[in-house]
Amino acid sequence: MSWNFETEQFLIRLPVSDQDGAALFKLLSQSSAAAHIPRLPMTVEAQALDELRRIAMRFETREAAFWLIERKSDGEVVARIGVQYINWMMLNAQLQWELSAECGLEELQEVLPVIVNYLSDDLHLHRLEMRLRTGSDDQSKLLTALGFSHEGTLPSQMEFEGEDIDLDVYSLLKGELNI
Amino acid sequence: MKFTPELEIPGGCIKPLHYDDIDGLFELYKHPEIPGQRPLQDKEQLNRMIDYSVQMAATQRGMMWAIETEGQIKGMVSGFDWQPSNLRIVMRVDGLPQLTVEERTASLKAAISFLSTKYHVRNFAYQWIEGQSDDIKAALSECGFTLAARLRDGWRTGNTEFSDVEQYHWISSENKPVPRKLGDDDELGQNLNANKRGES
Numbered sequence: 020m021s022w023n024f025e026t027e028q029f030l031i032r033l034p035v036s037d038q039d040g041a042a043l044f045k046l047l048s049q050s051s052a053a054a055h056i057p058r059l060p061m062t063v064e065a066q067a068l069d070e071l072r073r074i075a076m077r078f079e080t081r082e083a084a085f086w087l088i089e090r091k092s093d094g095e096v097v098a099r100i101g102v103q104y105i106n107w108m109m110l111n112a113q114l115q116w117e118l119s120a121e122c123g124l125e126e127l128q129e130v131l132p133v134i135v136n137y138l139s140d141d142l143h144l145h146r147l148e149m150r151l152r153t154g155s156d157d158q159s160k161l162l163t164a165l166g167f168s169h170e171g172t173l174p175s176q177m178e179f180e181g182e183d184i185d186l187d188v189y190s191l192l193k194g195e196l197n198i
Numbered sequence: 199m200k201f202t203p204e205l206e207i208p209g210g211c212i213k214p215l216h217y218d219d220i221d222g223l224f225e226l227y228k229h230p231e232i233p234g235q236r237p238l239q240d241k242e243q244l245n246r247m248i249d250y251s252v253q254m255a256a257t258q259r260g261m262m263w264a265i266e267t268e269g270q271i272k273g274m275v276s277g278f279d280w281q282p283s284n285l286r287i288v289m290r291v292d293g294l295p296q297l298t299v300e301e302r303t304a305s306l307k308a309a310i311s312f313l314s315t316k317y318h319v320r321n322f323a324y325q326w327i328e329g330q331s332d333d334i335k336a337a338l339s340e341c342g343f344t345l346a347a348r349l350r351d352g353w354r355t356g357n358t359e360f361s362d363v364e365q366y367h368w369i370s371s372e373n374k375p376v377p378r379k380l381g382d383d384d385e386l387g388q389n390l391n392a393n394k395r396g397e398s
């Protein structure tokens with residue numbers, strides 16, 4: 020079973036722990052990439068290496084899988100998309116993405132169907148959920164355009180920079196992806 | 199050490215799970231309230247659950263109480279998916295048909311009050327699964343919970359069947375605990391500048 024895929028313009032591949040540190044750092048050091056989660060941007064490359072190791076361990080235990088979206092034309096990593104908190108009993112998981120400015124709706128419409136179809140057809144997941152910091156309008160528009168439905172807002176889910184954070188819940192059921 | 203206290207409710211109490219109550223708990227598990235959950239066949243499995251209930255409380259991952267009124271185990275109230283750093287937890291009540299809305303409400307309130315006071319948990323969630331009794335919603339309303347989200351097909355009830363989940367929340371109005379450094383307290387072992395009376 021291969022976890023690496025390809026579209027016309029992109030490679031969708033699992034990261035390689037000792038090779039992708041610089042590319043991941045470049046993506047996750049952009050404050051806009053993870054503000055919707057919310058998470059602070061990375062400040063040193065060692066954080067990216069640590070994250071790669073962590074993700075590799077979580078992948079080994081089939082708890083999460085994260086893919087790097089690499090543009091074929093120049094090798095640039097334009098996004099990271101993954102699933103975590105996979106519940107194999109309930110057949111659901113949380114989707115998470117970190118997008119660079121070069122990854123918008125058009126690019127997502129090219130790569131997301133490959134990932135979603137894999138999760139649904141091969142891993143048999145029925146429900147994908149994404150949680151966004153309330154007020155993440157750009158991300159919210161992308162999700163809605165892709166077919167996700169807004170289900171409500173979970174209050175005070177975490178504290179971030181001294182503020183209580185509410186998270187909006189969006190979901191996509193099998194067959195709902197809009198491309 | 200005892201991590202789960204016995205707490206009074208009108209007509210009875212909520213109390214830690216104990217091996218002596220295994221028959222009552224087995225009766226409860228033979229009548230699951232959750233859609234798709236099969237009745238328990240093997241009573242022996244409850245021994246392991248009681249062990250887990252102690253470990254969960256000791257490691258702050260969850261807490262489980264039996265609901266006892268009129269001398270009978272009528273249900274369980276539990277907290278799970280406890281996230282101490284985020285001061286939140288998910289609550290759940292499982293009851294036999296004879297557990298009244300009032301008993302359900304009182305049990306939930308007692309557990310929440312304890313977790314809120316002792317551990318400063320502020321955010322309590324409850325997931326009501328489509329197909330469950332409306333009595334649960336009545337109890338939630340009585341405890342001050344409000345609907346936050348409806349998770350479509352959030353609960354699997356069969357091979358290809360799913361039910362929606364309504365997620366309710368109640369947020370305590372208590373102030374958050376103020377983080378302190380080691381030595382800020384009057385504990386001599388940590389405060390090297392304090393004398394034996396605890397004065398700095």
